[in-house]
Amino acid sequence: MLARLVLTNLRNHTDLALTPGAGFVVLTGPNGAGKTNILEAVSLLAPGRGLRRASLSEVARADGPGGFGIAATLGAEAVEIATGTLAAAPERRVVRVNGATTTANALAEWLSILWLTPAMDRLFVEPASERRRFLDRLTLALSPAHAGETTRYDAAMRARNKLLADDLPDRDWLAALEVQMAQHGATVDAARRDTVSALSERLASQPPSDFPRAGLTLDGWSGDADALLHSLREGRIRDAAAGRTLIGPHRVDLIVTHLDKTSLAALASTGEQKALLLGIVLAHADLVGERRGNAPILLLDEVAAHLDPARRASLFERLARRGQIWMTGTEPALFDAIGADATRITLG
Incomplete structure (x- = not known):
């Protein structure tokens, strides 16, 4: 899990620090508040180009100095992971673990991260x-x-x-x-x-x-x-x-x-395609937990908005106790079925 996340000059976030808990992390706020940008930042703590597959220069804040930074503290081990770019080299990614420079592929040794976004609804x-x-x-x-x-x-x-x-x-x-x-x-x-x-x-x-x-x-x-x-x-x-x-x-x-x-x-x-995709991700999260001993971090962007109340409650029930799950939505009421056991962050 991520115990702390700090974003610097990333998309619309100039300087944002979050201290999420171990279970549900619910991000709510109006469209354009930067909810998905936070999920994108978490996804960039894994190998690859993140959930938007954007170029690194696009991730940096448009009116910022040119580079961006993501820093995270992992769980009880307090492992420090950082990634981002410098203004002088906006397309060159820098990755550090506990202060030592490494490659983006090495991040997979520390974190398993999966995501579902509205853009993936047509995956099949x-x-x-x-x-x-x-x-x-x-x-x-x-x-x-x-x-x-x-x-x-x-x-x-x-x-x-x-x-x-x-x-x-x-x-x-x-x-x-x-x-x-x-x-x-x-x-x-x-x-x-x-x-x-x-x-x-x-x-x-x-x-x-x-x-x-x-x-x-x-x-x-x-x-x-x-x-x-x-x-x-x-x-x-x-x-x-x-x-x-x-x-x-x-x-x-x-x-x-x-x-x-x-x-x-x-x-x-x-609707069936989205439910099939969710079923695959949920089963895979269980498989990862069994094989690696730690559940993956799940990033679910706007997933609750397109489910009826019964299926939404069923999703929250299946996700409970499966590690850290980041979810976004415009309305806090979408996540009422989760109960009090969640980190709730309002943006905008």
Whole structure:
């Protein structure tokens, strides 16, 4: 959990300090008060570009000095984590743990953070890349090394694509890049499939509830490093003509079904899709808690506004005692069913 959070020149927050509790953290206020900006700041304490996927320069306050800072104290261990940018280098992220400079990927060793935002309501009908990104966040929470593996795979793939565009590519360098892709790609694939298998088993075993059960499968390439290396070598001419690599874990799609209706989630109603997504995140939070010994921090942006009172109360009941859950809404009344056991912060 976060015991303290300090934001400096981030979005609309010039200098904001919060001391959230261990359970529900409820942020309320009018639109534009900066509720989602706080969730974005928490999401940037994990590898990646945060819940908005914004450039770092966009995160800095528009009329500020140019950089921004996020500082957090973690739980009883009092681990100090800080990240942000300097005005002189607005797109260069700086990360420190207990004062020592490290990489953004190293943050996964300290925190597991998952989020749901209104923009994700169409996840099941968006391009496959959005579902892969979602799956990678689920996987990262279970396997902190996953961020580094995907980063190295993507870097090697970009270098290979660029090399294949040359009329006379360096064949030794090409072979070395393909070895890197094969090694990291097989590891990425194995971690994703472990996540899907464990999560699917948990979802299928759950009794009926207000949140429908989702079935999860992966569609696309799967195999070991040798198989991927062979495919890459055999596909050089094809990939050069296409201008991109056409086989590998970067082409996989996460297929989600509504188990109780035996139909694709993409064909479900908007309300059902949101409920399916919530069900996946809740089951995954339990899985992370079991495997890592600590529940992930959940960031739920405007999630209560689109649920009826009964399903809202059911959601709060399922979330109780699952670690730190940050929630936003315009009206405090949306969170009455939580009771007194919450940190309530009013903005604006």
